[in-house]
Amino acid sequence: xxxxxxxxxxxxxxxxxxxxxxxxxxxxxxxxxxxxxxxxxxxxxxxxxxxxxxxxxxxxxxxxxxxxxxxxxxxxxxxxxxxxxxxxxxxxxxxxxxxxxxxxxxxxxxxxxxxxxxxxxxxxxxxxxxxxxxxxxxxxxxxxxxxxxxxxxxxxxxxxxxxxxxxxxxxxxxxxxxxxxxxxxxxxxxxxxxxxxxxxxxxxxxxxxxxxxxxxxxxxxxxxxxxxxxxxxxxxxxxxxxxxxxxxxxxxxxxxxxxxxxxxxxxxxxxxxxxxxxxxxxxxxxxxxxxxxxxxxxxxxxxxxxxxxxxxxxxxxxxxxxxxxxxxxxxxxxxxxxxxxxxxxxxxxxxxxxxxxxxxxxxxxxxxxxxxxxxxxxxxxxxxxxxxxxxxxxxxxxxxxxxxxxxxxxxxxxxxxxxxxxxxxxxxxxx
Ligand code: SF4
Numbered sequence: 001x002x003x004x005x006x007x008x009x010x011x012x013x014x015x016x017x018x019x020x021x022x023x024x025x026x027x028x029x030x031x032x033x034x035x036x037x038x039x040x041x042x043x044x045x046x047x048x049x050x051x052x053x054x055x056x057x058x059x060x061x062x063x064x065x066x067x068x069x070x071x072x073x074x075x076x077x078x079x080x081x082x083x084x085x086x087x088x089x090x091x092x093x094x095x096x097x098x099x100x101x102x103x104x105x106x107x108x109x110x111x112x113x114x115x116x117x118x119x120x121x122x123x124x125x126x127x128x129x130x131x132x133x134x135x136x137x138x139x140x141x142x143x144x145x146x147x148x149x150x151x152x153x154x155x156x157x158x159x160x161x162x163x164x165x166x167x168x169x170x171x172x173x174x175x176x177x178x179x180x181x182x183x184x185x186x187x188x189x190x191x192x193x194x195x196x197x198x199x200x201x202x203x204x205x206x207x208x209x210x211x212x213x214x215x216x217x218x219x220x221x222x223x224x225x226x227x228x229x230x231x232x233x234x235x236x237x238x239x240x241x242x243x244x245x246x247x248x249x250x251x252x253x254x255x256x257x258x259x260x261x262x263x264x265x266x267x268x269x270x271x272x273x274x275x276x277x278x279x280x281x282x283x284x285x286x287x288x289x290x291x292x293x294x295x296x297x298x299x300x301x302x303x304x305x306x307x308x309x310x311x312x313x314x315x316x317x318x319x320x321x322x323x324x325x326x327x328x329x330x331x332x333x334x335x336x337x338x339x340x341x342x343x344x345x346x347x348x349x350x351x352x353x354x355x356x357x358x359x360x361x362x363x364x365x366x367x368x369x370x371x372x373x374x375x376x377x378x379x380x381x382x383x384x385x386x387x388x389x390x391x392x393x394x395x396x397x398x399x400x401x402x403x404x405x406x407x408x409x410x411x412x413x414x415x416x417x418x419x420x421x422x423x424x425x426x427x428x429x430x431x
Contacts, residue, residue, distance in 0.1 A: 001111070002030045002070075004038035006063055008056055009046025011188045011223065011393075012159075013078060015141040016104045017044050019128045020077075026129075027108040035066050040073045040111060044104065047080030048155055049325035056080040057092075064094040073097065075111070077104050079158045083329070085118045101159055121145075121160030127169040130177055136374055136408030137184035137219075137392055138177045142170055142207065143198075146190035148226060150253070151264040151331040152296065152324060155190060162190065162198050167210050178216035183408045184374060185217055186391065191226040193234075202229070205237045212241040218410055219374070221391055223249045228266040230275050235282040245388045246283045249318075250275075251291035255310035256303035259296050262335060269310060276314050287389030289318035294351060295344030296324045297335035304347050311354055317362055318395050319355040323348050356420050363396070363418035370428045373398050373413040375405045385413070387423070396421040 003024055007017045020042065021031050032038050041063050045056035057080070064074055077099040081088065088098055100118035103110055105126055110117060125144040143164040146156045165173075174185055189195065196203030211220055220243045227250050238244050254260050255269045267275075279286050292307060311319065323344040326333055366387075373385040376392070383405050385398045399422065400413055413425035 001039045002032050002037055003040040003042065003111075004032045004035040005042045005044055006035070006059055007044050008059060009044075009052065009079065011139045011186070012141060012144075012190075013044055013046060015139045015188065016078065016101075018130055018139075019126075020044070020104050020107045022128045022131050023105075023108045024111065025131060029108075029111070031131075035063055035071065037070050038066065039070055040075065041066055041071050042075040042077060042107070045076060045078035045080035047078070047083040048153070048158065049322075049327060051325065053080055053083075060092060060095065064092075067094060073111075073114075075099065077101075077107070079155075081116075082118060082121075082158045083154070086116065089116060122163070123160070125163045125165055127165055127173045130173065130180065130182075132180045134407055136182065136376060137186060138182045139188050140170065140173060140177070140185045141165075141188050142192065142195050143189040147194070147197075148191060148266070149264060149331075151262065151335075152293065152327070154327055154330050157329065159190065162194060164189075164196050164198055164203075166199075167203065167207050170207060171210050171214065174211055174214045174217060178214055181216075181408055183217065183410060184219035184221060185211065186221045186223050187211075188223050191224060192222055193225045193227075193229045205234065208237060208241055208244055212243045217243060219388065220244045221247055223391060225250045226266075227252060227272060227275050230279070232278060232282065235279050239283050246286040247289070247389055247391070248279065248286060249289040249391065249394075253291065253293050254296065254299075254303075254307055255292075256299070256306040259299055259303050259307075262298060262332070263293075263296060264331070269306070272310075273314070287317045288314075289320075289391065289395065290316045291320045291322065292351060293322045293324055294347040295339040297326075297332060297339065298337040299324075299339055299347075304350075308350065308354060311351065311358075315358045315362065316355070317389060318359070319351070320394065321348055321351045321355075359396075360418070360420045363421070363423060366415045366423055367418055368415065370412050370414050371398075371425075372410050373400065373425065375407055375409045375411065378403075378405060378407065385411075396423065398423045398425050400425045400427065402427045 046052040073096045075097045082100040098116035102123040145160040145162045377384040412428040414428040417424045
């Protein structure tokens with residue numbers, strides 16, 4: 001059958017969609033890049049906060065219109081499906097099949113079924129053969145699920161407890177990707193730092209050593225690392241392995257110890273400061289990305305001031321912010337002293353204004369430097385790439401004038417100017 005998958009949500013959903021495509025192609029189905037002629041449309045949803053729920057439902061209703069054309073089956077999979085299960089059956093009669101988060105890895109067995117399948121969250125996570133694509137980077141999901149249980153988060157309820165793939169499986173997946181021309185692999189999970197814990201022993205460093213040996217891969221990036229287990233050994237291993245980028249996405253969520261406790265985070269402000277200092281001591285050029293949340297129940301003005309001073313003090317290279325979303329099935333929903341949307345919006349704006357200044361100042365120091373840049377998109381007389389400090393879709397880009405480059409080339413670029421989030425450069429003729 002001709003199928004189209006509409007993807008929503010995070011990089012972990014991107015991996016699910018790649019997995020589903022691979023399985024369906026393996027079973028003779030034909031992937032389409034748009035829904036126009038699709039006989040089967042799959043909406044792989046996100047559902048962890050209200051805004052994502054609305055976006056997913058809107059997409060489902062839009063795509064349901066294609067049932068008046070060639071679409072014979074509309075399938076809804078992913079976190080929204082897992083979260084709301086049977087209540088969706090009544091709300092969305094136009095959908096033929098609802099699949100929970102554990103079924104996207106067996107989509108080929110369910111594409112001809114109808115109804116709903118949600119249970120078994122503790123399923124074994126499986127590797128898959130990635131389909132060839134032009135992209136010079138690929139996400140590599142090393143584990144599924146999470147055991148951290150932050151009080152505002154329902155992902156453990158949507159994705160189950162943490163389950164890691166084996167190192168051998170991940171080496172094979174990475175070798176496949178390298179054979180297809182992928183130069184950069186981005187390791188993803190809910191929390192990379194606990195990789196292997198469910199198998200009896202944390203093995204993130206052993207995994208990095210093994211992936212560093214895979215021929216053809218040039219860059220290994222770490223995305224979503226919970227801070228509490230990060231120590232000298234971890235950062236020294238990052239520094240030792242040439243392909244592991246001096247880049248770390250390490251959400252901290254807040255800096256007020258009172259709020260961190262209410263969030264059920266395993267770190268205090270003092271821990272975070274120590275870990276950030278250690279990272280910068282061992283990896284002086286490390287690019288640190290983080291995420292914070294504003295408006296958590298009970299966040300007084302002084303807690304927010306603590307957060308702002310900490311952001312100013314540590315000055316992350318990249319920072320994203322979320323407004324607390326009061327999800328009825330999250331533990332934090334039962335907390336008193338909810339913050340108004342107006343105050344949340346005001347605090348969100350202040351964080352993003354401060355980070356824009358920090359980012360602009362930090363990027364201005366790159367002007368005149370020669371940096372490695374990977375080619376992501378090519379235009380007539382220019383191209384767009386990323387430095388080692390830029391993860392796709394969430395960080396900045398580099399605009400480079402010139403032509404004669406190929407996707408995935410990693411070139412030396414002289415930075416000639418900078419803006420709040422991006423850089424401009426030219427091929428470095430001097431080398
Ligand atoms: S680490 Fe916390 S925020 Fe992240 S997925 Fe796990 S429970 Fe959710």
